[in-house]
Every structure is written in structure tokens, then in C-alpha cells.
Amino acid sequence: EAQVTQNPRYLITVTGKKLTVTCSQNMNHEYMSWYRQDPGLGLRQIYYSMNVEVTDKGDVPEGYKVSRKEKRNFPLILESPSPNQTSLYFCASISYRDLDYNEQFFGPGTRLTVL
Amino acid sequence: QKEVEQDPGPLSVPEGAIVSLNCTYSNSAFQYFMWYRQYSRKGPELLMYTYSSGNKEDGRFTAQVDKSSKYISLFIRDSQPSDSATYLCAIRSTGFQKLVFGTGTRLLVSP
Numbered sequence: 001e002a003q004v005t006q007n008p009r010y011l012i013t014v015t016g017k018k019l020t021v022t023c024s025q026n027m028n029h030e031y032m033s034w035y036r037q038d039p040g041l042g043l044r045q046i047y048y049s050m051n052v053e054v055t056d057k058g059d060v061p062e063g064y065k066v067s068r069k070e071k072r073n074f075p076l077i078l079e080s081p082s083p084n085q086t087s088l089y090f091c092a093s094i095s096y097r098d099l100d101y102n103e104q105f106f107g108p109g110t111r112l113t114v115l
Numbered sequence: 116q117k118e119v120e121q122d123p124g125p126l127s128v129p130e131g132a133i134v135s136l137n138c139t140y141s142n143s144a145f146q147y148f149m150w151y152r153q154y155s156r157k158g159p160e161l162l163m164y165t166y167s168s169g170n171k172e173d174g175r176f177t178a179q180v181d182k183s184s185k186y187i188s189l190f191i192r193d194s195q196p197s198d199s200a201t202y203l204c205a206i207r208s209t210g211f212q213k214l215v216f217g218t219g220t221r222l223l224v225s226p
Contacts, residue, residue, distance in 0.1 A: 004158075031212060040123070040218060041218065042121075042203065042217060042218035042219060043159070043203065043214075043216040044216075045213060045214075048212075048213070050212075058213070090158050090159070092158075094212065101164065102212060103161045103164070104159075104161065104214065106158030106159050106160065107158050108156075108157060108158050109156070109157070109158050
């Protein structure tokens with residue numbers, strides 16, 4: 001089954017304690033992305049990756065890091081989490097049918113609370 | 116001004132009603148228009164994908180794009196309780212992979 005998996009699904013942590021949210025896709029997609037979703041603000045892109053070892057900032061990258069050492073994995077790292085990073089996080093993997101069409105497949109989400 | 120505006124709702128309708136969900140956008144460079152559906156505690160999933168202006172129909176769903184007004188719509192006919200979800204519009208420009216999302220409209224269809 002084609003899917004994007006994220007772990008953990010729920011996490012409560014404290015300010016300053018480093019954490020990693022993992023993301024993995026089994027569709028051999030080159031393009032992957034991380035979003036956060038907040039009430040009234042919608043989905044905002046944090047970072048994206050166009051291929052292995054190629055990453056770039058999205059709209060809200062501050063306080064986050066990513067890496068792309070393998071095609072299937074795209075972890076999100078919070079080196080020193082703060083309460084304003086409390087949010088619902090989604091990883092997405094993009095399929096290209098042709099230059100005009102792409103579809104983003106989203107993971108199930110990770111609800112993070114930073115105390 | 117936000118690039119994409121969407122009424123957050125909630126929009127409550129009885130089963131069988133016709134639902135109209137809408138977004139407006141500001142950038143005329145946007146060429147690709149999508150609707151995603153997000154159930155509670157789930158990730159968004161692609162529902163409809165359209166290029167440029169016009170209508171696209173898929174079963175009970177019709178996506179409509181009016182580029183002259185920078186206005187996109189999703190119509191749901193014969194709405195069902197299973198349609199209760201948050202609907203997000205998403206738009207992108209030619210040559211760019213980044214999607215700009217609306218904030219989502221929460222739809223509640225009561226039996």
C-alpha cells in the first residue's frame with residue numbers, strides 16, 4: 001500500500017528538549033515536504049526537499065531543521081523546541097504524473113505540544 | 116492580504132443539500148487549482164485537480180475556476196454525512212511545486 005508514515009503521532013515535550021519527527025514514504029517520490037497546521041493559519045510549508053541531499057526553506061523554517069540522506073526518509077528536527085512550535089505537523093510526498101500535474105500525499109500528522 | 120482566502124465555517128447543511136465551498140486568490144500567476152479533503156485526525160487527501168479556468172466534474176463533486184474573478188469553487192451534490200470534513204483549497208503557479216493553501220472550511224452534514 002502506497003503511504004506516508006510519521007512517528008510519533010502524538011508528542012508532549014518540554015521547552016528545549018531536542019526531538020525528531022520521522023517521515024517515510026514508500027512511493028519512490030523525489031519531492032517531500034513538511035507543513036505545520038494551525039487554526040486560522042492553515043497549512044504552512046516549513047521545509048521541502050527536491051531530492052536526496054537537496055533541501056530548502058519554506059515559509060516558516062525558523063526553529064526547524066531537516067535532512068534527506070535517503071530518498072524515502074525526511075525527518076524534521078527541532079533542536080530546541082519552544083511553546084510556539086506547538087502545532088499539528090504533516091509530512092507530504094509528491095507524485096508527478098507529468099509537468100502539469102502533481103499530487104501531494106500527506107502523512108497522518110503528528111500532534112506536538114511543547115510545554 | 117493573504118494569497119488565498121477561505122471562509123473557515125463551520126458550514127452546516129442537512130443531508131441531500133447542495134454545498135458550495137469557495138476560495139479567492141490574489142495572484143494571477145496561479146494556474147493549478149486543487150481541493151483537498153481532511154477528515155478529523157487525518158492528513159489531507161486530494162479530491163479535485165483542475166488547470167486554469169472552467170469546470171471539472173467527478174461524481175457528486177464539481178470544481179469550478181473563474182480566473183477573471185480569481186475565484187474557485189467546489190460544489191457537492193446530494194451531500195452525505197460522510198462528506199463532513201474540512202475542505203482546503205490549494206493553488207500553485209506554473210513551474211513551482213509549492214502549494215499555497217487556504218485555511219480550510221469545516222463542513223458538517225447532518226442526517
